[in-house]
Amino acid sequence: MRLAGRRALVTGAGGGIGRSVVARLKNDGAVVAAADIELGAIEADAKICGDLTDTAYCDALPSKAAAALGGLDILVNNAGIMRRGDITHATDEDYALTMAVNVEAPFRLCRAAIPIMAENGGGAIVNTSSCWGVRPGPNHPLYVMSKAAIASLTQCLGRDHAHQNIRVNAVCPNEVDTPMLRTGFVQRGLHPETAIADLDATVPLGRIAQPSDIADVIVFLVSDEARYMCGALVEINGGKPVT
């Protein structure tokens, strides 16, 4: 119960990685406010549904979570979207939505959460970047750009708010078996199980990540075991580099 008494807000809590993060935070003793457009059945101490492209929803979310949980010690900016295709196929709407969900929302949530955490003596934030935020992968310039932006924001906030005992770090996964990955296969006319088996063979560890492989690192980063980590971009890739 290394997180007993901690109060956490998780965005994208209804998604593949988000569900696993909520379950693991609760398993370690935290109370959790889950946020997503839709949550369905999920075991959380508060559910705050809304759209992260709604700036007023973002700005108010940390204080709503703090009101529901009695404070806020942990923020996990996990929600994200991936628009596919090279730049000639990117619409204005693709650009605006990618930046709104993957960059502007975490900016707004960090901006609102940090004063709440500072007043309470500190806290921990984990942003979800990607290995493509550190080294670009092919044909996803909007997604890559957005994940590089959140990686950079993490490094900035990691140094700017350490003096307030607020640690800001990011996870940078390679491929994870979630709806985000599977819908991409379906869009390209591939059978998800076959496509995942093919991808497994490209990973030195022998398989792509499961959501729990990422959630465990996120929970480590918010725990006291990571007490000296600030502004780190933690790649979680099974040994598979971006090529």
Ligand SMILES: NC(=O)c1ccc[n+]([C@@H]2O[C@H](COP(=O)([O-])OP(=O)(O)OC[C@H]3O[C@@H](n4cnc5c(N)ncnc54)[C@H](O)[C@@H]3O)[C@@H](O)[C@H]2O)c1
């Ligand atoms: N799956 C991968 O291979 C992979 C790799 C690297 C990084 N990531 C990142 O991990 C994070 C989690 O992704 P996932 O793979 O679990 O995907 P997912 O699609 O299963 O989950 C993403 C969640 O974000 C929520 N979301 C999207 N737009 C929203 C909005 N406007 N308002 C509120 N919520 C919104 C969705 O409803 C969904 O529940 C994302 O930031 C993603 O970019 C995923």
